[in-house]
Amino acid sequence: MVRGRPPAHTRDEVVAAAIALADAEGLAAVTMRRVAASLGAGAMSLYTYVDNRDRLLDLMVDGVGAPPVALTGDWRQDVVALAGAQRALMLAHPWLPSALPNRRLSGRNTLAYLEAGLTALEPTGLDGATRMEIIALVTGFVASYVMSETGGRQPTEEQVAALTSAVASGEFPRLAAALADGGQAREPDFERIARWMITGLIEQAQRGF
Amino acid sequence: MVRGRPPAHTRDEVVAAAIALADAEGLAAVTMRRVAASLGAGAMSLYTYVDNRDRLLDLMVDGVGAPPVALTGDWRQDVVALAGAQRALMLAHPWLPSALPNRRLSGRNTLAYLEAGLTALEPTGLDGATRMEIIALVTGFVASYVMSETGGRQPTEEQVAALTSAVASGEFPRLAAALADGGQAREPDFERIARWMITGLIEQAQRGF
DNA sequence: ACCATTTTTAGTACGGCGTACGAGAAAAGG
DNA sequence: CCTTTTCTCGTACGCCGTACTAAAAATGGT
Numbered sequence: 001m002v003r004g005r006p007p008a009h010t011r012d013e014v015v016a017a018a019i020a021l022a023d024a025e026g027l028a029a030v031t032m033r034r035v036a037a038s039l040g041a042g043a044m045s046l047y048t049y050v051d052n053r054d055r056l057l058d059l060m061v062d063g064v065g066a067p068p069v070a071l072t073g074d075w076r077q078d079v080v081a082l083a084g085a086q087r088a089l090m091l092a093h094p095w096l097p098s099a100l101p102n103r104r105l106s107g108r109n110t111l112a113y114l115e116a117g118l119t120a121l122e123p124t125g126l127d128g129a130t131r132m133e134i135i136a137l138v139t140g141f142v143a144s145y146v147m148s149e150t151g152g153r154q155p156t157e158e159q160v161a162a163l164t165s166a167v168a169s170g171e172f173p174r175l176a177a178a179l180a181d182g183g184q185a186r187e188p189d190f191e192r193i194a195r196w197m198i199t200g201l202i203e204q205a206q207r208g209f
Numbered sequence: 210m211v212r213g214r215p216p217a218h219t220r221d222e223v224v225a226a227a228i229a230l231a232d233a234e235g236l237a238a239v240t241m242r243r244v245a246a247s248l249g250a251g252a253m254s255l256y257t258y259v260d261n262r263d264r265l266l267d268l269m270v271d272g273v274g275a276p277p278v279a280l281t282g283d284w285r286q287d288v289v290a291l292a293g294a295q296r297a298l299m300l301a302h303p304w305l306p307s308a309l310p311n312r313r314l315s316g317r318n319t320l321a322y323l324e325a326g327l328t329a330l331e332p333t334g335l336d337g338a339t340r341m342e343i344i345a346l347v348t349g350f351v352a353s354y355v356m357s358e359t360g361g362r363q364p365t366e367e368q369v370a371a372l373t374s375a376v377a378s379g380e381f382p383r384l385a386a387a388l389a390d391g392g393q394a395r396e397p398d399f400e401r402i403a404r405w406m407i408t409g410l411i412e413q414a415q416r417g418f
Numbered sequence: 419a420c421c422a423t424t425t426t427t428a429g430t431a432c433g434g435c436g437t438a439c440g441a442g443a444a445a446a447g448g
Numbered sequence: 449c450c451t452t453t454t455c456t457c458g459t460a461c462g463c464c465g466t467a468c469t470a471a472a473a474a475t476g477g478t
Contacts, residue, residue, distance in 0.1 A: 001475060002424090002425080002475080003475050004423085004424040004426065004473080004474060004475080005424080005426040005427075005474050005475095006426080006474065007425085007426060031464065032464080033463085033465090041428080042427060042428035042429075043429095043465090043466085044428050044466075044467095045427055045428060048426060051365065053464095053465065053466090097310070098310050101306070102307065104364045106364070106371070111384060112381070114381070115384045127390060128387025128389070131387060132387050136357045137402075139353075140349070140357070141353065144345070154313075155315070159313065162315070163320070166317065166320050171324075172320055172321070173324075174337070175323050175327060178337025181338055193346075193410070196413045197406060197409065197410065200408075201402070210446060211445085211446080212445075212446055212452070213444080213445060213446080213452080214443065214453080214454050214455040214456075215444075215445065215454085216455060217455075240434080240436080241435080241436065242436090245457095250457080251456060251457035252437085252457075252458095253438095253439095253457050253458080257454085257455055257456080261436075261437075419478100420478085421477090422476085422478100423474100423475080424473100424476100425474080427470100428469100428472100429471100430470105431466100432465105432466090433464105433465100433466100434463100434464080434465090435463080436462095436463090437462100438461085439458105440457100440459095442455105442456085442457090442458100443454100443457100444455080444456095445452105445454080446452085446453080446454105447451085447452080448449100448451085448452100
């Protein structure tokens, strides 16, 4: 048997609590104290399960876990499906795109996702390093697509004033026109953009970068 | 004449000091106290020039200011040039890609950049809203490209251990292979990838999205 | 049964953060 | 010179991540 006092929780519980908090109140609400409180534990107890807050964020990113995507062997279709799964994950966890940057490959879910991506790209005949780069670029594309999709913050009053005065100044005529017909934005259709982007990227890569 | 006590600094000075600090020590070093100290001012004095720290970050993003790009009327060439200018800016200010997310259009430099992008895209015949979307997507692409270019953090010992054991487990054979030949990464050539991506995106858009 | 050992728990505390508040300083107008 | 206006910045509050440490809870050995 193990020797010491048994842990009251598990790392997975801690990560799940952190994810729940982020889903409910955003990444800023994920503090050690609040995560611990939501488990009924003391703040310092978390450090038994997690090195520090930054690693907890790593674990959260991995912990949302992409659902498995069935691969067909058609790389176009498969990579688009993987990108779609990533998008769905980011829409379900809006903090995810902003938590992604600067996190290196870490947990099993991320590794499994990479493996799936590499597998999907296998029929392209590209070498491993290139396939890894393509996966990173596609992920980045999906992240920025979702971030523009979910909007973002409202501009402040000062920013609105600056914008309207800039528009009124006539210095930015095309911007003024674009904002004028920005009201009726059409459905952007993620699938088609992703398909096109992915196809092009890979065909370019096959041509030898 | 103005009535009250004259300001000891200007907003631009504050923003410049913040940018200098971020360039030297990263975004995390940009605290109100440290920015103020680098100006020889008290921390609270900054609030005369800036609403709060978040607005300061907005102003920093705008403050790095893209150099003007001479447009030729060939949208392919012009948009690629604009993307290249963005990349150069992000390479010069490595904190920029991670500061970009969630910031709405704000200052004159950003507006000027948007105007340039809209102008470059004018020959495509696309409507304003679509052109705005394309600019956002291209910017997002450049940001993730640069972030993967400048690398990122080192994985922890635990992460390395997890990675090597995962690779050794044979569960992720293609990942193992990709990491094996990941050593000699070739020059990715931003220009060609950007050109291809941009061309494809726009031609897709012209086709009616 | 008891004690040594090992591990987890969590209280306390420290330095740093953003920033609300308000007293004092510095200019201009009357 | 006094009022008005504006900027300066010391103090303070609540929050943060987390180092340190004593207490608690389990096992293993005798």
